[in-house]
Amino acid sequence: MTLIDKLCYTSKLRYTNAGEKVFFSLASLCFCIISRSVLVAVTVFFTASWLTIRKGGISPLYYVKLMRIPCAFLMISTIAILVNISRHPLNAFSIPFGSWYITGSWHGIHQGIQLILTALACVSCLYFLSLSTPLTDIIAVLECWHIPWLIIELMLLIYRFIFLLLEIASSISCSQHSRLGNKNFPTSVKSYALLASSLFILSIRRAGNIYDAMEARCYDGRIHVLKEQHPARQKEILFLILFEIFLFFLTIFHTDILELWR
Structure with a gap:
């Protein structure tokens, strides 16, 4: 079991209605992507992080540790937006390098900050969902939303094979270190x-063994999992509706709000 799964099953939000958590994560993520607004991204990031740490009881140290992984990728990917190599210096900064300049513009810096904050807000939504909702509960919600079963089963199998690959890689790495x-x-x-x-060969072999074991247990093309029902609370539904309405208005009027601040 990975760290994310351990934190998920010990979260205080573990027994909150899964439909609410899935809707909150997906709706907030969509608002972040559609608006590309710094205000929306900051609002979603702090709200999702507060719910994960404060309400979910996840340790801030673990949360920061998990956030370092996407942050590292974001810093590397946004260098191409922040830094340019040009013959003419731009208005933010410029470092001469022979007849060329390592330079950047304020527009590029603004785009880079906007991209980083939007991506972090989206990641915080997904972390909120994965650190509070087991996969079986997510599958139950997707079934209620009438998502095609083929997609759901692929999700479940991919999730299972992640642990399979990690287990094989850990065993081989331990053997190499010894x-x-x-x-x-x-x-x-x-x-x-x-x-x-070795991982490629052994994973194919283990996958075949798992499929044989599933067929021996009367696998009929669908994987059945146990479902738990957790009723929604009126307070949680009210918070969810008000928060998404607030994000909707921020998405529409975020340019006007920024002009007022200026």
Whole structure:
């Protein structure tokens, strides 16, 4: 079981209605993507983070640890927007490099900040959902929304095989470490290449074994999971409706609000 699953099953929001949590995450994520507004992104990020940490009881240290992964990718990906190589300096900053300039514009910086905040807000919505709702509850919600069963089953199988790959990779890596397979850089490169090839072969073999086990247990093309019913509370529904209405108005009038602040 991964850290996310352990935190999910110990969350205080574990037994909150799953439909509410799925709707909150997806609706807030859609508002972030549609609006591309800094105000909407900041509002969604702090609200989702507050619900995850304060209401869900997740440790802030674990939450920051999980957020470092997307932050690292975002910082690398936004360098192309913030920094340009040009013969002419731009208005934000410029560093001469021969006849060229390593430079950037205020428009590019604004776009980069907007992209980072929007992406972090979307990630916080997904973390809120994954750190408070088990996959079986999400599947139950998708069934109620009449999502095609093929998509749901693919989600379940992919989720299961993530753990399968992690288990095989951990066993191979432990074996390599015990044989000093990472004592220096060339040995480490060779070990990782062997791990990748072995992982591919062993995962196919284990997948075949799992499918045989499923057929031995009367697998008929659908995976059935136990469902738990947690009724929605009026207070939670009211908060959800008011928050999404607030995001809707922010999405429409965010430019006017920024002009008023200026």
